[in-house]
Amino acid sequence: MILNEETKVPLTALPVQAFKSHLRLGTGFGEDAVQEAVLEGYLRAALAAIERRTGKALITREFSCRIEAWRDVCGQTLPLAPVRQVLEMSLIDVDDNLTIVPADRYRLAGDAQRPRIAPRGTQLPTIPNGGYAEVFILAGYGETWGDLPADLAQAVMILASHYYEYRDQSAGGTDAFPFGVSGLIERFRTVRAFGRIGA
Incomplete structure (x- = not known):
């Protein structure tokens, strides 16, 4: 079985401003648009990683x-x-x-x-x-970020922060999640013997 994502998570569903506050980033330096595109990328990467690990679609x-x-x-x-x-x-x-x-x-x-x-x-x-x-x-759980279970939403935020903080370091081939993320997603994990995600 091959699983393909037919529609993407819309930008409006991603908590870019909340993520910016979570990271305690300043504003008003004339680079907000550039910075928000970078933050969006980390949120999307974290969301995809959580979805792969849990077998759950977060945003519908x-x-x-x-x-x-x-x-x-x-x-x-x-x-x-x-x-x-x-x-x-x-x-x-x-x-x-x-x-x-x-x-x-x-x-x-x-x-x-x-x-x-x-x-x-x-x-x-x-x-x-x-x-x-x-x-x-x-x-998916819903069309907006607020529709997600709180622990999954927090797991994405923590993982995106981890990616942001260690963006200059190579992952070294490891698939390990920070401990806090693993604990938050544990109850959502299922053993998946079927399917792989395609492009």
Whole structure:
């Protein structure tokens, strides 16, 4: 399964001003626009890192899942949570012919950790030989920063601060998070055996 981000987190959803206050940065030096672009970059990097580590979409946006074979025809676990809506399912054959699956043939089995797409009948539609299914979903806690659970929002802020403070140092290949961040996200983590994020 390949997970792709179809729409980006809008700038208006990022707490750039709050992040600036968190870092105790001054204003009025004529470089605010440049500085805010830099801060936006660190917030986006931290948000992406938290999403990868937890398997949760923080800000609501659209994703697509390419699935070459159902793991279970009675219900396919999705690689991201929380899923708010299944927007569309389509089947693509080996010749790239696309067939949209009617919405009355499947449903979202919501779950805070492991949401699934389930059939309304006995099983999910058959994926063509050599083809794949593509499922478009809307996932995330909400459209604004205030919709996030407080501990996830704080984890992003701390991690973005860490990236900002150590911006001149190489990560050295480590994937370690600061201890405070790891503690804040621990309850949101799930073991993800399915899916990888594509470009």
